[in-house]
Amino acid sequence: MIKRNLPFAAIAVIALVAAPLLLEPFRLSLLAKYLCYAIVALGIGLAWGQGGMLTLGQGVFFGLGGYAMAMYLKLSESGGGLPDFMVWSGVEELPALWAPFANPVFALTMAVAGPVLLAVVLGTLVFRQRVRGAYFAILTQALAAAMVILLVGQQGLTGGTNGMTNFFELFGADLADDSTQRVLYLVVAGVLGVLYLATRQLVNSRFGRLLVAVRDGEDRVRFLGYDPALVKTVTFAVSAGLAGLAGALFVPVVGIISPALLGVVPSLELVVAVAVGGRQVLAGAVLGAVVMGYAQTTFSEQFANGWLYLQGALFILVMTLAPKGIAGILGRLRRARTA
């Protein structure tokens, strides 16, 4: 098995090294952005593809991670003073909620722990009551809607609709500098690689088998002596943590976090990406996120109006003709070739 994976690992490493060399800095940071989305997609692949939980609120966790990171960046630049948007919003004293985020370790921890905690609370509340399937999907979607309203309403704390932008440096490195962006790309790609392997390990473990069992027969699993609510909550929390980490990486790469990134539509778009790539295989989820991100950039550059048509049509086609996504098509091709 290790042998079979070796060539791919080699190609991955080459791509990691080659992309920064071949790509213009602007394109490279776009690629880094897609890879951030790919980390979220990994979590969706786990929760939805493996666990059958269609989460339409993944943007919320992504956003929480992003905001935690943004708070740190803002504070580190203002040197403990008030961040720029608070001045505009008429806030006079640094809110107590903000103070601990001056510490990078705390901020990074919260970027993951915050989403995990929210997922655990929400998961416990809904899964214990056996809310599932479509109900769960709708609730997570409502969560995304409610979260956006909450963030926008607390302008003094969160920057409102604007969100937070105008970041200059991360750990002393100038974010505007191309070399910093290159390092960030490598970090994101590396993190994605590690998380991909870890998630794959989880999927292949007994826990992964249990998760599939919960997906296909939640009630039956109860009679095997497991608590499906616990299994689902843990999985949901893992996917939330992945999204949170992705959000934290996203902020220095893209330079902005705003409610627009975590609402209903971006959350759904990520699910679309996973479906297009192929939800049943983790690599499909990653592939989907990169492909859809790339497609969105390219198509919106060429025909802005067509993008919605294309996205909608692509989705209808994938769901009706290839529910297993690109991964399914490739898998079939491969089988056809070997057969």
Add this chain to the structure above:
Amino acid sequence: MRTPRALVSALLLTTLAACGSPPSGSGSSADAQDEIKVGVLHSLSGTMAISEVTVRDAELLAIEEINQAGGVLGKKLVPVVEDGASDWPTFAEKATKLIRQDKVATVFGGWTSASRKAMLPVFERYKSLLWYPVQYEGLESSPNIFYTGATTNQQIIPGLDYLKEQGKKKIFLVGSDYVFPRTANKIIKAYAAANGMQVLGEEYTPLGHTEYSTLVNKVVQAGPDAVFNTLNGDSNVAFFKQLKSAGVSAEAMPVLSVSVAEEEVKGIGVDNIAGHPVAWNYYQTTDTPANQAFVKAFKAAYGEDKVTSDPMQAGYNAVHLWAEAVKKAGTTEVEAVKKAAGGIALERPEGLVTIDGENQHLYKTARIGVIRPDGLIEQVWDSGEPIKPDPYLKGYSWAGGLAEE
């Protein structure tokens, strides 16, 4: 192990495809020497498209006019149009693309404050130039942005002056929940305190909110002389419809809006909003020779049923002002253009505008208008002369606490 081999390869191929994608703007050798690329960056899709598409149209019209007249420095302007998709991070991304890949000389774009705030670091980072065409909340003066819409002392404060003149002492503030309304309302409250006016209430609703019966109830119960409305977009439609059906008339309780222009009136329904005042610097009916030409040209280009509005005109002006500055500087180089821009004065549809070299805003005439039954806006008051832009309200003693940098 369960991962299809082909899939992993595909993943890598995509990565490499992204690598190999030819950066279309980098072929500068192909760039004809007689062309200047300029960026046009507005939301062409999503919720903001309603407003921004018309601004893009006006900007493209101005570019066309300049090309008809022989271009700038003997070169033709070539617009590179991008879609901000009503999404702030997309604005930042597309701005980066326009600057770094297309290497445009300048960008005209943005509408919401959020989109401007998102683009600001990009333009500052790459020392490029943005022309922002919409009235906004002030408290900003980026060296890399020219603001061709009104700042607060050219719209909000004249609006309040007008209400005061009309004897409206008790006002109620209604706004969408984002930066502009909140900042505007801070200014209004300070103004009211200094001018013996009373603010009876201050309410915010989420963007895209459409249920206003509770809010209308609150307003009616408070019984103000006038309402100061900073709602944005579709919410205005719901608000005015529900206000009208609650039996509130423009005579009894005028609602002064700062985000409702000719274009929006159509969607709200003239019946629902006729008689209410608005505050801008320009109306389609503004009586200047430049405006007659502009309205005519715009209708000829985009259809007789099209209306022109303040932000459209401000976008249209932005292109002409930039072209003027480039001519004066003799180059499109950013620092030279900025330097040349200060002091440029042009007769525009809204009247005489002058670029304030210091804060890169415009001297503009404030105009209050009332919506006519035909959907156009009739001017009922103006400031007499162009007002010097004062984004930090330094010239207003009562605004002391608001404007710290």
Add this chain to the structure above:
Amino acid sequence: MTAVVNQLPIGLSIAAVLLLVALGLTVTFGQMGVINMAHGEFIMAGAYTAFLLGDLLLALPAAFVVAGLMGLALERGAIRHFYGRPLDTLLLTWGVSLVLQQLARDLFGAPNVQVPAPSWLSGGIGILPYNRLFIMALAVAGVAGIWLYLTRTRLGRRTQAVVQNRRLAATSGIDPGRVDMLTFFIGSGLAGLAGVALTLIGPVGPALGTYYIVDAFLVVVAGGLGQLRGAVLAAVGLGLLNSYAEFWSDASLAKVLVFAAVIGFLQVRPQGLVALRSRALT
């Protein structure tokens, strides 16, 4: 004090809007288990029908048919291949909703359009304008109509039979496919009616559907799977909650509170307000 009292009829009128936008969903989601994310765009289609006809009363039946036919096309063209896969349907119909939104933008333009309100709806009783009362009446009529249809007509009883046991219904001579078509036609048609009503109080533009879809789903979830009674109770409850929460705080907080209430509510009654007991192991 009057303001507080006024919030009661206001809450009920909000409830009527919620009920109207959710009514079609209780039929399609409830009776067929289909999550139709394009429901909002059917509402939009109803509103644009009113715009094209320019007459409210004429628009009601027309919008019902237009939205109903769109629903029918969606059901025949795509959804019927997806029965038993509610999550896939959800994503599929979301794709449809994107396409419909862009289509509306291309057909009618991005700006909002104006549907003139009929003069006989100007004025009102107390705090409630006639147009609100009209919406409330329409909601009541919609509920009554659905109830009569399901319980008093042969077709309606067949629908119930198919919902309860598809195979059994099929063996007793009912064609479940046709019942599905009809159910979807009616559910989507109700969205069209809601769209016409919404032109009285809100914007008519390509984004119309997106403003209502989340609320509509919350009503259905809180109301319990496809239970008419539940949907009515949930709409009234959420409408009143919204009205008073906004009155005592603000609109943003009211929306968040409504979401929290639905989550909290599911803790007490996980299957919504009204739920059927089922012995089946799913």
Add this chain to the structure above:
Amino acid sequence: MLELRDVRVVFDGFHALDGVDLTVADGELRFLIGPNGAGKTTLIDVITGLTRPAAGRVRFGGYDLVGRKEHQIVRLGVGRTFQTSVVFEELTVLENLDLAACFRKPLWSLAGRRRGVSDAVAEALARTGLEPLAGRSAGVLSHGQRQWLEIGMLLAQRPRLLLLDEPVAGMSKDERDRTGQLLTEIADDHTVIVVEHDMEFLRRHASAVTVLHEGRVLVEGSVEQVSADPRVQEVYLGRRPSDAVGK
């Protein structure tokens, strides 16, 4: 070991169980029979926590079962199968059994990959004769094999009390015989309750039988006693010929 007292279940006014008393001793093999709607499956549902009784007590080895969640009851040592077998089709036979065997382990320890085959799983494989199919995905099994896999999963759980809901329904003659054999083996070292319709199967493998009718216990005794009882003949013959004894 298992003791039910005056258990009542009401579905929308219908009394599915109307005061059932039942005692099953340690090591016993008990058959539950009765016409359709008699409440057999409901009784199992009550014991395993799927249905909450309106009234009555269910005690198992000193624990009160009413109000406990399904998985908690399993953890006390009560396992069951379902009429329509539910196995996880995407998992292999071995993985199905392995999951069943692992439920006592802490959840975090499951994050590791499975190494080897545990004793409980090996034993379940051997007893059900599914060894040759261990690596196959459960989705390709025949109906009979699925039932055995379910029983195997039950065995892998190492429960103290097994509840089998119509284990031979729909099986061929051969399969029924093998299941019967399996059942006898299991009954040697477990307490078992079997719900069954098939009278022939009953005669061959049952010793103690409880007959349910309209939510009540009609009669209890050996197969001979029960089938000779006129009331039993009446419920079966008089009302639902299709369920008649000896069908």
